[in-house]
Amino acid sequence: MYKERVRALPQNGSSPTLEEVAKLAGVSRATASRVFTASPKVSPRAKRAVERAAEKLRYVPNRAARTLVTGRTDSIGLVIPEPTAFLFGDPFFPRLVRGISEVLSRRLVQLVLLMPQSAGDETRLEGYLSAGHVDGVLMVSLHGNDPLPDRLHERGTLVVLGGRPGASSAVSYVDVDNVGGARSAVEHLIAMGRRRIATITGPLDMGAGVDRLQGYHDALVKAGLNGDASMHQPGDFGQESGAAAMQALLDRHPDLDAVFCASDVMAAGALDTLRRQRKRVPQDIAVVGFDDSTIATSTAPTLSSVRQPIEEMGREMARLLLAGLDSGTAGGKRVILVTELVVRASSGKGVRE
Amino acid sequence: MYKERVRALPQNGSSPTLEEVAKLAGVSRATASRVFTASPKVSPRAKRAVERAAEKLRYVPNRAARTLVTGRTDSIGLVIPEPTAFLFGDPFFPRLVRGISEVLSRRLVQLVLLMPQSAGDETRLEGYLSAGHVDGVLMVSLHGNDPLPDRLHERGTLVVLGGRPGASSAVSYVDVDNVGGARSAVEHLIAMGRRRIATITGPLDMGAGVDRLQGYHDALVKAGLNGDASMHQPGDFGQESGAAAMQALLDRHPDLDAVFCASDVMAAGALDTLRRQRKRVPQDIAVVGFDDSTIATSTAPTLSSVRQPIEEMGREMARLLLAGLDSGTAGGKRVILVTELVVRASSGKGVRE
């Protein structure tokens, strides 16, 4: 840590305190405080005096002191435990952040993004979060059974997850209907006459990965089609993993006529592989993605995809957290948002063979 | 803000205090405190007792209280005032964050990312930062003469910038040699026999944008070539802006034989346009980018580019900030990192015409 004994934040002669503002304004500290907490009972005269004094001194209330007594920080943390290269590459996150920001900005709550990059980081982060640095925590992109949300919850920190947690958990979450979305995608492929349908799944240590596979499977079973394990190939939601998975599937099943990808980015990777293999899309193989992200309209051919309301997910997460903060209730709420299939060229009625 | 009077962070019966830990351990609060501040003078026996009690109570020191007295938060903020879609799309940021994280992790300092999305956000952020929520601030992607860094600096907050500030400023910064990098790129094009060399600049309200244009210009002047304003077209570092700028340049100068782009992503956009226009690269037009980001090796043809040490920039920013914190000195330091031209196919010795 920094050198010991560096008392006072400002490097120069410490920042002004409420006491000093009060003195300059000729009122008591209590009255001055009331001005900054927007308390109703202050005379206009006193109010003006305090405001003038504060401006003159460039006074900013010390958050630590305020937090110590109110128990609030007016900021909330968004935790995304992904490597930076992933975090910044995936079109999912900016949309989520936008939704969250919208809601928080209105409430004047500061959003801080936290990106643990290692187990050590995550341990330290747990301390940071449970020590009262933030009023609540939003968390997305959970892998496996990351214990962090439950541990924070037990400690009394309010947590809202984006995406269902792996195991049963008392933590609130917002999710999209991944099973239903995947099912509708595959039902669409079946309706288009496809019969040998493979899937490139997301990471199977994530709810979204498992659930989309489940939806795929449900649709096949309902139609009496084969969807055994050789028809699944996991990816990590990234483009390269999609390309590799497509290749693996083709190696095992050269006669595939459709593939459902658990993300648009992976679908784009799959299209790359198909192009290299001289497979026509959709004539030879139909492709459907998931996310309906911007990339879906810039691929060739354009990509059919399951639209999920990511901004709304962010908004709902923020709302849930704020509501919890307001009411002082702990959690256990869950919200599931609907998805919608958007059909484009990649699954179109192509001439078969 | 949240409902009034919601004292105590944990929704349940408030978290344990140092006092309670001390009592359970049978020592004084002072001794218990010494255990957590790693003070040398504690008997092993007392230490053990305190640790046991803390574990039993799941004690976590209250940061607000600690900050109030030490004046430190052990966290630093990284401010990136860009729209989320940009922030998460540009390959520059993950590399920067990785560099910063590396250094901070070792020091057990928490990095928090702050992304003001509007003028209102930025105002609130200024309050957040100057109220002592963080020990120092890193800031990149400054546009125009954003007053935030200087205002924070004046208030006594330690600030380190990535990229030189627009106007003269007392704030410390780390930058790469943008002028030199751009110059070497254009000198390379000249050496390859190109004579009608245009440039797609970055935003001209940013140091990197201005400096790379300067370097381009320097090289042309030195070679006695024309680089008037009709040969410049500004972009925003994004791919689409690169494509549009390329088109604009071709409209004005159909006989261009080279273009220097202030970012690889814009260069990729330019390549798209050139492909559509049936221009061969590098035979008809040579292209050089800037960043040497991952995209440079995945374009067709692969992209010559100016490599800048982004991770190192992040590391250096973090080091500068920590050094300032340690020494209690304010700033005024500047570090310039070297760049290096990487030649690939897009500027290769193509047959001309």
Added chain:
DNA sequence: TTGAAAGCGGTACCAG
């Protein structure tokens, strides 16, 4: 409407 004063939960100085 205002002021005095009691903490909030720690840290660190000073005696012992």
Added chain:
DNA sequence: CTGGTACCGCTTTCAA
């Protein structure tokens, strides 16, 4: 090595 204690800066009763 340990305990007592004076703050850190602010919010919020309680009385006036």
